[in-house]
Amino acid sequence: MPKAAIIGCGDVSVVHFEALDGMDDADLVAVCDTDPGRRAAAQAAHGVPAFEDYRDMLATAAPDVVHITTPHHEHAAMAIECLRRGVHVVLEKPLAHTLAEGERLLAAAAASTARIGVCFQNRYNAPVQATRRLLDSGDLGRVLGASATVMWHRDADYYLSRPWRGSWGGGGGGLMMNQAIHTVDLLQWLLGDVVELSGSASARALAGTIEVEDTAEFAAVHNSGARSVFYATLANTLNAPVTVDISTEKATLSLRGDLTVTYDDGRSDVVRERAAGSGGRSYWGVSHALLIADFYESLAQPGPFWIDAAEAAKSLRIVKELYRQSYPGSEAKVS
Template identity: 70%
Template sequence: MTGLKAAVIGCGDVSTVHFEAIAKLDGADLAAVCDADPARLAAAVAAYGVPGFPDHLSLLDAVGPDVVHITTPHNKHASVAADCLGRGVNVIVEKPLAHTLREGSRLVEAAKASTAKIAVCFQNRYNATSQAMHALLSTGELGPVVGASATVFWHRDADYYRSRPWRGTWEGGGGGLMMNQAIHTVDLLQWLVGDVVSVSGNASTRFLGDTIEVEDTAEFVAVHANGARSAFYATLANAVNAPVTLDIVAEKATLSLRGDLTVTYADGRVDVVPERVVESGGRAYWGVSHELLISDFYSRLGESGPFWIDAEEGQKSLRTVKEIYRQSYPDAVDRVS
């Protein structure tokens, strides 16, 4: 990996961790930034000392980047990523894959037709705890998975949505809590337990109804391809951002994630896997592993085949979330399409 040019499209909040990761890469340099908001664009140009562009097409034409990081509002993910892939530019896109299933499918097809790679930022798969859980379950030494459960008890207030109004809308965000916060945990459930083959759930607005048009609370029960069942509950009405919980019950052990991972074996043994601690200018609830995902993606650019968290992989959690919306809002087809 030598002399690669990176660009960041969308200079809002989460772009912070992408800029940090690019700065730490060997053989890659930030070459340009892009944002439709003049103030954010000017701030990024001043902070990073690179050219700035008000739209992504002009950036692609002028700079010819090797990798583009897409950190825009959700409803721009698929269109910007498809334009990049169509020009053979590699893409790292923040979650979710897209704000609608139609756009997600469009991006899946664009990725198949491109010579470039795409990664979706489900960075929590790189957590030390997630990697340990996956390794233990993959060996088969714990026996079959019986079931799982997960919770996301977080807090968001009206100011969070007022500061970025797209977040609280179907058009801008494609949904609320499930698309913007809890989709990471949905992804971990399906990655660790198995693909979701059916789901029954509900999404509702219990706390922020005077501020947003999307949901702030949701629950579901899912059946996975191996027959295991998982139960899930998430809300933004909690007083604080509590640690995400994820419990997986296998025949010979129970894996319990509460920040660190505790593995309790049927024979009485207990192992603890601590999570890494990383200093970052990003928010704590973004996790500790953006840098690992981004570095891994760049290191694999010379390999054949897709990146392991590609568009098709990103579509899985999107499909589950949109099915919950379909069940919760049967008269609003545009919210699930």
């Protein structure tokens, strides 16, 4: 049975703990966090040794799989160290906070016998899976284009409570790296790799609090020939449902939690999302546990995990190209 450990016992770690608690083929053996309060709470809740330094944890607890749920700027270095030691990695998005760190992690993953999976869990959502199957079947004809929106709300306290979120050095960006990257990933996964992009990003509501963006938009061309348009903001008054609308020659597919397929002949089908069964936040979706269980099952199979470093790098490159156009020099900034 694989021995598992979690580095980073903050907000999103709850869904990783839940996933491991629900699995019969994984054994949590250690937790790690630099914050004494979070570290003590995780140790008390899960009854396993707790470490301040992740390298000490790797050496002492000797886990087979490490879940990295830390701030973005720590992702690459921690994942690289695990892979160097032959330890498998489940990594929260994004792949890294800079392109350079992302490339270093890509190289480490290619050189390691261990594997890495990146948490773009929304690909496991039942309506998203159904959308991919329909598009792949060819029954709907050629994909013409798509639009997507992320209309959410974050206030100053959200950033003041975790200052890394609002900085280039800590988060590698704002809205696009921390919230909207999931929807960017879905667009490129469903329509194909982005080969052209033009857009902008700026702070519309939180300019006095953060140095990164809270609003962004772009238009993209995919290698399939389809076009997509994208708009996201944290200046909305509430967290509205994420939308992805895809037009094809024979139907329109609308993702708003559930999937509604409206055919040109007037028929329509609906694919419902599973009910959330997690203590995590609703906007994280319902599929972390599915991705994590799939990753563990893949350890007995040949080849990389299907959402690996190379796959996760696609959305990172899209976001960083948007930043290159909007914030020249942002990659060189540090906190």
